[in-house]
Amino acid sequence: MGLHVVIASPQGYKPDPAIVALAQADAKNNGGCVEVIDDPSEAVRNADVLYTDVWASMGQEAESNVRKVAFKGYQINSDLLKRANQSAIVLHCLPAHRGEEITDDVIEGFNRLSLTKLRTVCTLKRRLWR
Secondary structure (H helix, E strand, C coil), rough: CEEEEEEEECCCCCHHHHHHHHHHHHHHCCCCCEEECCCCCHHHCCCCCEEEECCCCCCCCCHHHHHHHHCCHCECHHHHHCCCCCEEEEECCCCECCCEEEHHHHHHHHHHECCCHHHHHHHHHHHHHH
């Protein structure tokens, strides 16, 4: 049983197409699929798991304001969550920039998990993409 992974990202910030192609081939061989789209509302439709991280990581601080504009519509908030499955969980690698990539109500919600609570997810993620 494979995973159906949908990545929503604005133009200019899409994952490396060569890596996506490898992931798509691997997913296909395992009964899953990988898609890269622009629309976060479409990406979360009926999703079981949503994952986000900061928009500007360490070393990208100079790009912070540009990235805030580019990723503005990609915030995980209660309106976006309405499109996901009712039991969906939200993962964040922390530290979160509340009000940017995720809202307070979502990160503090009952079925929302931070990766400090799920440290094994980081290891799992690395293993999945090898």
